[in-house]
Amino acid sequence: MKTRFSSFRRGFASVLSLCVAGAPVALAYAAVARNAGLNPLQIQLMSLTIYSAATQIALAQLLSADAAVWTVIITIVVLNLHYLLYGLTLTKYIKLSRFERFLAPLLLTDSVYAVAIAEREHGNFAFLLGAEVGLFFSWNLFTALGILFGNGLIDFQSAHLDFVAPLTFFVLLISMLRTRLDFTVAIFAAVIAGLCHIAGLGSMTVIIVAIVAPMLGIWVSELQKRSPTAS
Amino acid sequence: MTMDHFWIIVGAALLVYICRASGFVLNLKAASPVWERFLHFVPIAIFSVLVVSAMTKQVEMLDFKLVALAFAGFIIWRTRQFGLAVIAGIGVLWVLTAIGGSAG
Structure with a gap:
């Protein structure tokens, strides 16, 4: 029990920097949703139930535009398709019971996935839950503050706090790179992501890169095996 | 709030949960070594996308930010201390911003 609680606490502590990084996004979401004509109850309800920045911002705009139900459904699926791969990789590294397999995805986000996979050697359900609860609490707190005070609460821009998110992801990425091939895949992925960005592929970028870059990595490792100089 | 909006929000939450849960519920245990290697590379690819996607939204003072990333990368590489990095x-x-600001 004590070990579980300490894992939970460790998970909670591991997302503190990401809570700060997520704050401007939550405030921005509240502003966008208000401008789209949503009332405070709807804005907070989305943060409590959907709990996904991109989906919430997209849905706020679709609701204000009175979009067709099929448009809403397709948009949501496209924006969240990458979670399929998140679940597949997390269950590869973290042992979960049948019940935990249904509970863990409830509050899963990019940031939770990032810290959980970086801690995969010591990760468990309690760690994952700690990270999820920490981010869920801060996301909803900052949504509420955004509803109450608007965007003028903290000057995130001049403190460069929006830079904490890419910085955290970069640090976690570097900590995961163990071999030359890992580096190669990271560079492949960054280049493909850049090309997808130029092509304007939006949220499909994650799913494209998460499939293409590992395949390139496998191809390179096969080439290395066949090479006569390979050790 | 209209009932229509309420149900759309609830439906959207359910749909997001189904997407999130899909990978947890699919039981792909009979994995080949190639599949294992594929899953090993997926997180690396996703982290790279997250960094690139976030940086494309922050082009202001990009040179300073790239230096900061390189320094943080060096620190984590040498020390393995996440918070410190x-x-x-x-x-x-x-x-860099302070120096750049006072120089400008």
Whole structure:
């Protein structure tokens, strides 16, 4: 029990920097949703139930535009398709019971996935839950503050706090790179992501890169095996 | 709030949950070595996308930010201290911004 609680606490502590990084996004979401004509109850309800920045911002705009139900459904699926791969990789590294397999995805986000996979050697359900609860609490707190005070609460821009998110992801990425091939895949992925960005592929970028870059990595490792100089 | 909006929000939440749960519920245990290697590379690819996607939204002072990333990368590489690397990265950005601001 004590070990579980300490894992939970460790998970909670591991997302503190990401809570700060997520704050401007939550405030921005509240502003966008208000401008789209949503009332405070709807804005907070989305943060409590959907709990996904991109989906919430997209849905706020679709609701204000009175979009067709099929448009809403397709948009949501496209924006969240990458979670399929998140679940597949997390269950590869973290042992979960049948019940935990249904509970863990409830509050899963990019940031939770990032810290959980970086801690995969010591990760468990309690760690994952700690990270999820920490981010869920801060996301909803900052949504509420955004509803109450608007965007003028903290000057995130001049403190460069929006830079904490890419910085955290970069640090976690570097900590995961163990071999030359890992580096190669990271560079492949960054280049493909850049090309997808130029092509304007939006949220499909994650799913494209998460499939293409590992395949390139496998191809390179096969080439290395066949090479006569390979050790 | 209209009932229509309420149900759309509830439906959207359910749909997001189904997407999130899909990978947890699919039981792909009979994995080949190639599939294992594929899953090993997926997180690396996703982290790279997250960094690139976030940086494309922050082109302001990109040179300072790249220096800060490089410094944070060096710190995590040498020390394996996650918190230290993040603080060092943001610290470098603040220092560079302050120097750049006073020089300008």
